[in-house]
Amino acid sequence: MLTAHCNRDGFGAMTLSEQVYQDLRRDIVSGVLEPRLPLRLDRLKTRYGVGFSPLREALSRLQSERLVDAVALRGFTVAPMSIDKMWDAINTRLLIETDALRRAIDKGDDRWEATLVAAMHALSLQYRRLPDGPLKEPQTEALRQRHQEFHAALISACGSDWLLDFAEKLTLATERYRHTTMHRLIPEQRRDLDAEHRALMEAAVARDADRACGLLTEHYTLTGRHMAAQFGTGQAG
């Protein structure tokens, strides 16, 4: 049905399992599949055009990443969202990423700095390219991706596979909440965000670990407050 692209970058082969895993993950993170929605295998089968096996495999992985809940013999549901869960994800993310950031600042070489500056530039361009009104699908997706790449670049030189793995999972978990608020970002907020990221990058390349970690904490905390405010309005209780 929508099996258009079969492999992505020429290297890794793309099995149906991997494809449906990524599609499902995107649809959960972007909110297309709402929290607590039961994921019936029949529906998913027709929706993604694959059989049971790849679906179950994808759902198992998603369960390990806490994006879906599973009860044996009763199927899968989209993991619920709440403000408490959001703050738990954000706080844990701060614990992980501030430590990773310190290590990256300590160990990062020229190549790390270059990647970071490039990611910052790409993000900044995308911020300025946005129209004034509310944002729509292709733009939010591009912004989301560049934002993610910036924060990944920031800690990429930390030297710990475990920290990078945890950071990635927490990014997905927090991205779910971010998606709601991204559409309503007013130009002023965008400039603030751009400035926050730039200050963060500058502290990192200046090798000022304390300042960088402080800015990162402030950045995530502020984003958390915005998301919490928006989340309250869109939900019942």
Added chain:
Amino acid sequence: MLTAHCNRDGFGAMTLSEQVYQDLRRDIVSGVLEPRLPLRLDRLKTRYGVGFSPLREALSRLQSERLVDAVALRGFTVAPMSIDKMWDAINTRLLIETDALRRAIDKGDDRWEATLVAAMHALSLQYRRLPDGPLKEPQTEALRQRHQEFHAALISACGSDWLLDFAEKLTLATERYRHTTMHRLIPEQRRDLDAEHRALMEAAVARDADRACGLLTEHYTLTGRHMAAQFGTGQAG
């Protein structure tokens, strides 16, 4: 073939998928399936007496937990081990668990203290029950489980699902290295370990967070050194 017990505790139904996931995980952590060993589906099918579907599902979950590596269309292998990976797991575990421990000490109630004291007692009993010579299978497994339960109890009241989840995964990752050394524990080392755990528990119930975290760091670092020493002798380069 070995589908003897179908559900364990009366509550959660035990699907074959879950069963083979736990069996596979145990065999990887305990070293029965050696690092880098290719996990051929045919072999596993006869070994665990299940079909393709539960196996693939289990392997997918194990991949998310970094116990197996997977390359598309080329199958699964047991995740490799190295001293660098061991220290990465230990250091990350310390980051996670010291933070979790501080929160548990801050928020833990009487019930938490009771569970902790009980876990310490069970662990201590098992340490003293051990024979003097080298340890064999049923004893190491019991010791492993009680040790794991003690450290789980320590942080159980931290209030963060993410921290508990990460701690669990890192426990599995480090347990792989611990298994090699457990058989060769001499009585003197056992008494030291028992004392370390007791001091840790006492600091926790005394709500002395700094001291408890210091002891935890010391405990894991010391264990790491032991494991690194043993690991070097058992491997080539």
Added chain:
DNA sequence: AGATCTATTATTTTCGCAAATTCCTTGCCG
């Protein structure tokens, strides 16, 4: 001999169907 193409084999991945289990409805009895 070395390299390249082709045929064969081994292995993974996917699908369809059957079995097991849960959920929902309906009818029965107290």
Added chain:
DNA sequence: CGGCAAGGAATTTGCGAAAATAATAGATCT
């Protein structure tokens, strides 16, 4: 009228066959 059991529908789970892909061996050509 309410609780409960039985039957049927819906759903998950598991197995083996079939399709797709990688690895291997053999043959042909330069």
